[in-house]
Each structure stands twice: as C-alpha cells, then as structure tokens.
Amino acid sequence: MTDPRAASRPTATVPAAGVPVSPRRAGGFAIRAARPEDAAEVVALRAVVHPYLVRGVESTRQMIAQPPPGEDWTAWVVESAGQVIGWASAYRNSQTSEADFGEISTLHVHPEHRGRGAGTALLTAALDHLRAIRARRVLTWVRPESLDFARRHGFTPSREMVLSALDLRPAPPAPEPPPEVRLLAATEVDPRRIHAADVAAAADEPGDVPSDAIAYDSWRYEVWDNLGLDRAASTVAEVDGELASFSLVKRDGDRMWSDYTGTVPAYRGRGLARLVKRAALHRAAAGGVRVAYTSNDGANAPMLAVNTRLGYRPVASQWSCLRDLA
Template identity: 50%
Template structure:
C-alpha cells in the first residue's frame, strides 16, 4: 500500500517552538535545548548567521525540521551549515527530508554560501550521500551520565577557587573562552567567536544554568570553566575548557565535577555531552566521570 502525505515546507515561527522541541526529543533525545531557548533562536538568530529555521508541516502538525546558516566563525565566508535535518519517524520515506534539505540548500545559496557541513547519524549517511554529501572520517561522539549518584569531589588545588558563572563578570569569561578554545578540533579553519556572537549564544542564552555552570579562578583570572545548558531535569555540556598555561593540572575535571554536583543538587537527573572523536583529553575526562557513549554523528559536507 502506498501512503501519500501532503506536506509543506515553511519558515519556522516562534510559536512552533513547543512542537520543534517535542520533535527533537523524539528523534534526538540526547540533544538539550529548552522551549524558551528554541523560541528565541527562531525569533532572534545569532549575529552573522543569516539563519533560516524551516519546518515541514502536514495537517497542521510539525513533522520535520532543519536549520540553514552561515558559519560566522569560519574563515571561509562561503561556508555554512545545514543543522539537524530530521523527520518524525512515522512520516519518513515520503520525501519530507529531501524537501527540507533542498530548501535549506536554496537558502544558503541566496546568502552566498557555496559549501555546507552537517553532522549526520550513521543510519542517515546513505540518504545524505545520495543527495550530494560526502562523509569524512571525523565523528562527533555523544555521551550521557545519570546524576542519581554524582561524581566524587576531586582534591582542591592551592590557589584555585571555584564559583558559579553567576558570580563572574562576563568579560572575564569571554577572555577565558578566547584563550582556551583556539585549538578546539574543527572540520574547517575557524576563528574565535566575536563578542556579539558569544554574548548572544552564551551570556544572554536563557538556557544557561548560571548556578551549575562553574569556573575556576586563579586570583581574578578565569583559568577553566564548564558551561551547562538546562532544560528541566536535563543538562547539556556546552563547553569545557582550560586556559593554555593551566592545562595538565586537572582543572577541567574539577570544574566538571563541581558543575555536575551542583546540577544534581538542583534537580537535574541526566547530563549529556558531545566531543569530537579526536579530542582525546576531553573524552578521557568524560570517561573518568562516568559518561557512557550513546550516539555518534559523522562530519559530512557538500558543494551547493
């Protein structure tokens, strides 16, 4: 029996946020972005992205999603991203995913993007390759850690004070990110986030858990930090980093433990994280903390 579904692709609206979050939870339960955060992302995209959020709708129901954007950090101004193209499993095989990808690619062309990257789950690589994507050997690894029994506190270090992000000036945290993230593995050469982009995506982000997110201070300097984004009882590890000359001291482990313990005390039951497959130091930290692998995605790219 052939099932025919009539659908349309349209720009996402802020009032789609609830449906978009529900769809994401169905397809990617390990990704964390609250309804409030999703609404803001649709209504007020990050500076320089020229982002388009697109939904697939049938009979008034949102059954698919994709975002298409310029990568503002890329050194190549013609490089963009097609992010999280996914369709409700009950509606797959009806051309919805193909239509979403086509509309995403069309948007990127209109803003001058000529090459796009995307993270693709193993089961969807064949689908992507038939539509012009090429998979690389690089993977993103996703992991989870239940917090019923949070990790034990590591030994404190002389001269290091831990505090929440709520107690730190935004300028100090931004400087630390600039110093600490220059060598984060990337699939394309990238520069640092501009202050406006960082403030929009981090400091002003409604999902930032300011009480659980933790920094390590050496005097007044932020030397390590971990940022958690929260949605209800779940958190996402958005970034963990240590300033270069303080690496090798276990500070990343220290701030992550403190953050997870604070999150657990605040009612969080599970923490999620992702790391590039070649980021051995952070993978080792997460393994030591008890994170368990749950999913992978491959870095893929296409010429538009």
C-alpha cells in the first residue's frame, strides 16, 4: 500500500546538446533556461495553476542551482513583460529499470496567458531535450481540461491520479500505537533504513512504469536532503525493531505535502499506513501546518480508503499521458 510521490518533481537546468538555452521569442513571450533566481516566481505561478502542489522557494531554488547527477534534468521558463508565466522540466527517470524512460513535469502556464503558444513552446523544448538524451518513451501529467492538448501532441491518456486535501484545524489527535509498534520521527532514524523501506514499498506501486531502481544517492538527494522535507513531522513505524512503515512530509509554510507513505509488503494489512500518516499529520499540525495535500493513483483503493478515513477530500485530478519518441 503506497501513497505516491508528487507528480510534479522539482527540476534543474542542465543544458543538453541540441537544446537552445538562450531566450527565444514568439507570440509576445520568451522561453529560456530556468535560473535559480526564478524560484520565487515559479512557486508563485504554481500556486495559481496547481495550488495543491506544495514545493517551497528554497527547495525549488536548490534543485535548479544544484541538479542531481545522472538524470539530465533541465527546466525552462516562459517570460512575458518580464514576468514568469510558464514553467516545464524534463529529465531521465533514474528510479526505474525501464531503459531510456523520460518524464516531463506538469506544464505550468498562467491562465491569463494561455492560447498564445506558451504551452506548445515548453512542450517542444522538453521533447527536444528528451530526444537529445535518447529517451525512447515519455510520460507527463495533464489536467482533465488539457487532455485534448496532450492528444494533439501524440500523447495517450493512461491513469488517473486523485489529488486530495485535508484541513488540519483542529489538529488530528495523536494515534495510540499497539504495543508491538513504536512510532519515531524521521530525525531518530538512519536514513538508509528509510530508503530500504521505501525501495521495498515502492516495488509494486501502481503506475505506468515500475519504481524498482531507487538508488540511495538519488533518494538521498531528492528526499532526505530536500530543503522542504520536514523530518520532525515525517514518521516511521517499527515493529519488533524492524522499520515497517513510513510517512514523509514536505512542507512550505503552513501547507504540507504527504510526499510518500508506504508499508513494507510483509507488514501490510495491520493498519500501519494509516497509523504513520495520522501521526505525521498530528506532528505537522503541531508545528503550524494548516492544510495537507496528497495524491493517489486512482486504482490504489487501499490508500484511497486510508485517506478517506483520515478526512481527506478530492480537490482535483490529473492523468498520466504517454507517448513514444522517434
């Protein structure tokens, strides 16, 4: 049982061969490679376009300034009248055994600037980059109203992802674990143990591509060293000394994202996912978080049921869309 990671991962700018990085102008806007100083405007844009996706300025700046090795991540912004009105990124998925699999983050185009070609320009830049790094297949995430746009560009809708929100006022009460279960904050646990549990839990996560090659260095960069990770709120459960379940929290001010909740297969069916997630929500609320967001594959009935029991309510949906690259 898993509670998947955010659909829109932070991105870095690493110019690839054949991908222009100087500004290109068309339709009254300019597209260029993202820079660390764009982070605040990118986060502000995301709050308008995808208010349920939580990623703070410092975390976004960190990922743009210090790209992870081996993934060929690159990002672009679209500017109009000196303001960032569009954002996209593309990278190689290094967490799967499927060879040459690329991804494009959810395109961000400000509602007041749509219909002028900004989205097409961002998508073209991303696809050109993925071709340059020899990706043979690509996945992106699309809101329901943009599915026709995706189809026109050769993508086929695949799986629905449900995005949900929970008001943490009042704060949920702390859970009472059974005697054999010990709840710990992530600060009290060796990150390698959490990584090992993550790998085990993610192996059968529903999705278009298996998450079966999560290397520790990549995980540490993306998860543990992410400036948005709230280690004090993130919670793990030990059963007889073994790390059995965990719920990771990423935070921006008074908003949080349940980045990933998972249970090692051997310990499923005991209610541990709900236990650790409730504990993480309680700790986050005690630290000042007022609203929590999460996402789930539409076919992940067990985790959807957990979130419903915790009080989450759907607020939006996205569809994974796939296409092959020549």
